[in-house]
Amino acid sequence: MISNGKHHAGSAGGGEGIPPPKDQDLMLDAWREVLAQVLHTRDNEWKQQLRAIKAESLAAVAEMRANVAETRSAMEDMIAKRLAQIREPADGARGELGPRGEPGPPGKIETVRAYVHGAVHYERDVVVHEGSTYMAKHDTARTPPHDDWQLIAARGRDAAMPKIMGTYREGESYSFLNIVALGGSSFVARTDDPGPCPGEGWQLIASAGRPGKQGQKGERGEQGQRGERGAVAPTILGWKIDRERYCATPIMSDNSEVEPLQLRALFEQFHDEAS
Structure with a gap:
C-alpha cells in the first residue's frame, strides 16, 4: 500500500502519465486552430485554381469564337467569289438547246381559311373575308382590306346580300x-x-x-268618361x-x-x- 502511494506521487511529481483535463482542453483548442488554418489555406488554393480554370475556359471560348468568325468570313468570301463566277460567266459559244425536261409536280395552293377578327395572321396566310380572298404581306392584326393584305380575288356582285x-x-x-x-x-x-x-x-x-291627317273631332262625351284610344300607327x-x-x-x-x-x-x- 505504501509503495503504491509513492508510485502515484512520483507519477504526479515527474509529469509522466495522463495530463490533467485542463491541459487536454488547451491541446484540443490548439488542434482546432491549426486545422482551421489548414482548411482556410486549402480553400483559398481551391478558389484560386477555380478562377484560373474559369479564366482559361473563357479564353478558350473567345479563341474558338474568333476562329469560327474567321472561318465563316473565309467561307462567305469563297461563296461570293463562286457566285460572281456563276453570275458573270466568261463569254463562249452558245450551246445547243437541251432536251425538254419532264413535267414538274403540280403546284400547291396555300391553305385558305376564314378571317378571324382580332387574331394575328402571319405572312403568306390566305384568308376569306366578306367574300374576298386576301394574302398577308407580313404578320398583321389589321382587318382586310388594308395595306397589310394583298387582294387575290375580289368578291362578286352577289357575294353579299341584305x-x-x-x-x-x-x-x-x-x-x-x-x-x-x-x-x-x-x-x-x-x-x-x-x-x-x-x-x-x-x-x-x-x-x-308623315303623321296622318287629324280626324274629325268627336262629340263631347259625358263628363268623367274617357274617349276610346286611337289606332296604333x-x-x-x-x-x-x-x-x-x-x-x-x-x-x-x-x-x-x-x-x-x-x-x-x-x-x-x-x-x-x-x-
Missing part, C-alpha cells in the same frame, strides 16, 4: 348591308362596323311616314327580299302595301367604288 337585323341597338356589331329599323325609318349599313345609326356609315332607305315588322330584282319590300304591322326599295343602284355604286 340581311334584316331588326331594331337598331347601340353597341351591337353590324356588317355591310345589314338593315335595321330605327324610329320608324330603315337604314342599311354601307360598310362593316358602320358606327352609330344614323351616321355616315348608314344609308337611309325608308324614312318614317303601323310599324315595319321585317323585310321581304327579292334577290332577282334587288328589291326589299317592308312588311307592315297592318298588312298594308308599301312600295319596295330598289337597291340595284346602291349595289352598282358599291361595286364601282370597291373596284
Whole structure:
C-alpha cells in the first residue's frame, strides 16, 4: 500500500502519465486552430485554381469564337467569289438547246381559311373575308382590306346580300348591308362596323311616314268618361327580299302595301367604288 502511494506521487511529481483535463482542453483548442488554418489555406488554393480554370475556359471560348468568325468570313468570301463566277460567266459559244425536261409536280395552293377578327395572321396566310380572298404581306392584326393584305380575288356582285337585323341597338356589331329599323325609318349599313345609326356609315332607305291627317273631332262625351284610344300607327315588322330584282319590300304591322326599295343602284355604286 505504501509503495503504491509513492508510485502515484512520483507519477504526479515527474509529469509522466495522463495530463490533467485542463491541459487536454488547451491541446484540443490548439488542434482546432491549426486545422482551421489548414482548411482556410486549402480553400483559398481551391478558389484560386477555380478562377484560373474559369479564366482559361473563357479564353478558350473567345479563341474558338474568333476562329469560327474567321472561318465563316473565309467561307462567305469563297461563296461570293463562286457566285460572281456563276453570275458573270466568261463569254463562249452558245450551246445547243437541251432536251425538254419532264413535267414538274403540280403546284400547291396555300391553305385558305376564314378571317378571324382580332387574331394575328402571319405572312403568306390566305384568308376569306366578306367574300374576298386576301394574302398577308407580313404578320398583321389589321382587318382586310388594308395595306397589310394583298387582294387575290375580289368578291362578286352577289357575294353579299341584305340581311334584316331588326331594331337598331347601340353597341351591337353590324356588317355591310345589314338593315335595321330605327324610329320608324330603315337604314342599311354601307360598310362593316358602320358606327352609330344614323351616321355616315348608314344609308337611309325608308324614312318614317308623315303623321296622318287629324280626324274629325268627336262629340263631347259625358263628363268623367274617357274617349276610346286611337289606332296604333303601323310599324315595319321585317323585310321581304327579292334577290332577282334587288328589291326589299317592308312588311307592315297592318298588312298594308308599301312600295319596295330598289337597291340595284346602291349595289352598282358599291361595286364601282370597291373596284
